Amino acid sequence: MKLTLIGNGFMAQALARGLVNNFEVEIIGRDEKKLNEIKTRISEVEVKVMKDMEDITDKNIIFCVKPYALQSVAARLEGKANVLFSILAGTTLDNLKKQIKSKFYIRTMPNVAASVCGSTTTVTGDKEAKNLALELFSYVGKTVWVNTEKQLDVATALAGSGPAFLSLVAESLSDGAVKAGLERSISNELVKGLFSGYAKLLETTHPALIKDSVMSPGGTTAAGMGKLEEGAVRDAMIKAVEAANDKANEIGQK
Numbered sequence: 298m299k300l301t302l303i304g305n306g307f308m309a310q311a312l313a314r315g316l317v318n319n320f321e322v323e324i325i326g327r328d329e330k331k332l333n334e335i336k337t338r339i340s341e342v343e344v345k346v347m348k349d350m351e352d353i354t355d356k357n358i359i360f361c362v363k364p365y366a367l368q369s370v371a372a373r374l375e376g377k378a379n380v381l382f383s384i385l386a387g388t389t390l391d392n393l394k395k396q397i398k399s400k401f402y403i404r405t406m407p408n409v410a411a412s413v414c415g416s417t418t419t420v421t422g423d424k425e426a427k428n429l430a431l432e433l434f435s436y437v438g439k440t441v442w443v444n445t446e447k448q449l450d451v452a453t454a455l456a457g458s459g460p461a462f463l464s465l466v467a468e469s470l471s472d473g474a475v476k477a478g479l480e481r482s483i484s485n486e487l488v489k490g491l492f493s494g495y496a497k498l499l500e501t502t503h504p505a506l507i508k509d510s511v512m513s514p515g516g517t518t519a520a521g522m523g524k525l526e527e528g529a530v531r532d533a534m535i536k537a538v539e540a541a542n543d544k545a546n547e548i549g550q551k
């Protein structure tokens with residue numbers, strides 16, 4: 298089966314790398330130089346500069362441009378695709394249906410860890426294309442089917458934006474260690490180990506239990522936790538996910 302990725306940015310390339318071993322992959326973009334650079338990095342893909350009018354009849358499209366570019370790119374697509382898979386944050390199935398013709402529509406939300414086959418991708422849309430969607434995105438990590446776009450928007454806030462939120466945690470923990478006198482290279486090494494070890498623990502243990510197992514009475518962790526609560530980190534994280542979800546809804550209303 299052939300997959301056509303429209304857009305050649307970070308996510309398109311991450312998906313292409315995961316998909317080339319199992320599908321024919323074509324990437325369509327607007328910048329020949331960028332496309333040729335991609336071809337040198339991912340030799341298995343076909344690259345193509347978008348025509349004034351691009352025929353998508355019967356193609357399986359993975360749409361990978363920014364949400365604001367939907368209208369201008371859609372205006373140059375003619376014909377009816379087989380399945381349109383969108384990775385666009387916030388952009389609703391209704392909006393996609395108004396702008397691009399396809400037999401079936403799927404909305405997905407992968408994350409940046411797709412570039413290392415570690416995405417957890419949420420998927421919703423037409424049931425007829427469910428199995429294909431779950432298969433495609435399994436080549437860049439795990440997949441989770443949800444029944445509503447409301448769930449997909451919240452998943453966008455949590456798992457799509459989440460790597461950026463966790464980057465703030467990773468970077469600031471390393472900064473704290475440097476402030477306390479540890480060399481940056483050692484701090485960064487410890488943060489990497491901390492995240493990978495923690496990910497393994499989280500597979501089997503609730504976060505509250507992990508916290509309780511670390512925090513001894515009057516100990517070092519309790520001292521640090523006090524400061525996190527003073528800084529309202531928990532509240533800030535909750536508000537970050539809420540704000541990202543609100544933004545997805547706002548994009549959806551445009």
Ligand SMILES: NC(=O)C1=CN([C@@H]2O[C@H](COP(=O)(O)OP(=O)(O)OC[C@H]3O[C@@H](n4cnc5c(N)ncnc54)[C@H](OP(=O)(O)O)[C@@H]3O)[C@@H](O)[C@H]2O)C=CC1
Nearest residue numbers: 304305306307308328361362363364366385386407408409
């Ligand atoms: N980054 C992330 O972590 C995630 C992003 N997403 C979603 O993925 C989508 C792509 O994001 P990302 O890969 O990060 O963004 P990039 O900016 O890296 O890529 C966007 C791509 O769209 C192309 N593009 C923009 N406008 C046009 C146009 N008018 N005609 C043709 N091509 C156009 C750009 O072309 P050019 O290179 O020529 O500028 C570029 O190839 C977004 O909709 C985002 O919501 C989803 C999950 C996670």
Ligand SMILES: O=C(O)[C@@H]1CCC=N1
Nearest residue numbers: 386408453457458459
């Ligand atoms: O912020 C963004 O637009 C994208 C969507 C999901 C993650 N990042």
